[in-house]
Amino acid sequence: MGFGEQLRHWRERRKVSLSGLAQATHYSKGYLSRVERRQRKPERLLAELADDTLGADGKLVGAWxxxxGPEPMLGPSAGGEATKRRTFLKSASTAVVVPGLAEPNPHVDAVARLRDALVPDSPTKAEDISLPAFGRAVTRARRDFTAARYAGLADDLADLVPVARAATDPAGIALAAQVYHLAARTLIKLSAPPYAWVAAHQAEQAARASGDLRAIxxxxxxxxxxxxxxxxxxKARDLTAKAADILRPALPKASPSAWGAYGTLMSTGAIAAARLEDRHTALSMLGEADEASHRSPKLVLSAGHVVTYRIGVSIILGDAGTAIDHARRIVPEEIPTVERRASYFTGIAEAYTLWGKTDRAVRALLIAEKIAPTEMRRAGPRRVIEDLLHRDPHSNLSGLRALARRMSVTL
Known part of the structure; x- marks a missing residue:
């Protein structure tokens, strides 16, 4: 049986509908149906996600x-036009509701413009721009992201997306992958995950087409x-592990930036492993991230970056004291990016909250707000503020209630 027949076999064996598989993998029901009928060539990513969802124990990946052919992530993509995922509906809300805490999105216009660039209503013509100029624009966009200037960056990326779409040579496609990657990260920061899926999928397509390790x-x-x-x-943990198995053999000859990208991937996977209480995997992934940080440009991944993830993993595993110990091992000014420096202080705030040292938690939150106000509007910091308010509804802690008002957090 080919992959399509195998997919249908495992889906029916597990009594999973096409709609259920679409919801689990974020591929549209129509796309999955065409794959099963051999009318579309599936992506390797679908094989990985479906194998995990259906418990096929590697058989679907093997069939793919x-x-x-093997090792598709390191070679050009032959998958054709971009797949519209279930969550790519342009009518989706630009706000996300977190259980018990609504997360407002004050940047609706910026999100909408970037969304329309990613999924245009009609063909758009790209601005005529040279490859060096395109590269400089991407570098500026990266700097804006690390400085947490997300709303303005969304506008700039909306102008770069048509340029990315028009790229044809390997170097241009690698830059295009970076544009889509930055769009995905920015949309996550601006609380618009449905459109972040659009950008993430396009980043995956461009990265595979370029064969660039960093982009992948x-x-x-x-x-x-x-x-x-x-x-x-x-899925997050297992995707990280599978990507590591494919990417790791190519790392010895990789560029410093590719090492940095690999380290951030491992750091993010470690957080997911911690959520599953998989301490061994979380710490192993953090160890790989730490190794990568010594080979990476500091703006991409530094030892300070990795510490922020170590803090997060310790908090998730319920060890606030260890989180504070990690924080004390570095000077926050040594964390080179504003985005990660703010995460460092919000992590400290969460640890001190769990530890019952609420005055120190509030102080850390106020520092984080000063560093990057936009970061404070995300669900994590706002949840910490709400937790502090719940612990003492009549709190006189200096600055907490005013901070809660600024972040639109109410009891």
């Missing part, structure tokens, strides 16, 4: 490799982040 690692990290955000922790 037998039919379409970044695109896979986007998928891991989105599955993690959707509480698909098992």
């Amino acid at each position: 490799v037998m039919e379409f 690692a970044e695109a896979r990290r986007d998928m891991v982040s989105l599955f993690h955000r959707a509480a698909g922790y098992g």
Whole structure:
């Protein structure tokens, strides 16, 4: 049997409908139906996700490799036009509701413009731009992201997406993958995960077409982040592990930036493993991230970056004291990016909250707000603020209630 027949076999064996598989893998029902009928060539990513969802124990991935060839992530993609995932509906809300805490999105216009660039209503003509100019624009976009200037970055990326779509040579396609990757990360930061799936999928397509190791690692990290955000922790952890198996052999000859991308992928996977209480895998992935940080440009991944993830893993595993110990081992000013530096302080705030040291938690949150106000509007920091308010509804803690008002957090 070919892959399509195998997919139908396992789906029916597990009594999973096409709609159920679409919901689990974020591929549309129509696309899955065409794959099963051999009318579309499936992506390797679908094989991985479906294998995990249907408990096929590697047989679906093996069927894909037998039919379409090995190691597709490191070579050009032959998958054709981009697949529209179930969550790519343009009518989807730009706000996400977190259980018990609504997360407002004050950047609706910026999100809408980037969304329309990613999924245009009609063909758009790209601005005529040279490859060096395109590269400089992508570098500026990366700097804006690390500085947490997300709303303005969304506007700039909306202009770069048509350029990315028009890229044809390998170098241009690698830059295009970076544009889509930055779009996915920015849309996550702006609380618009349905459209982040659009960008993440396009990043994956461009990365595979370019064969660029950095782009491949970044695109896979986007998928891991989105599955993690959707509480698909098992998929996020397993996608990280499978990507590592494919990418690791190519790392000895990789560029420093590729090492950095690999390290951030491992760091994100470690958080998902911790959510599953898989301490061994979480710590192993953090160890790989730490090794990668010594080979990476500091702006991409530094030892300070990895510490922020170590703090997060310790908090998830219920060890606030260890989280604080990790925090004390570095000077926050040594974390080179604003985005990660703010995460460092919000992590400390969460640890101190769990530890019952609420005054220190509030102080850390106020520092994080000063560093990157946009980061404070995300679900994690706002949840910490809400937790502090619940612990003491009549709190006189300096600055907490004013901070809660600024972040639109109410009891």
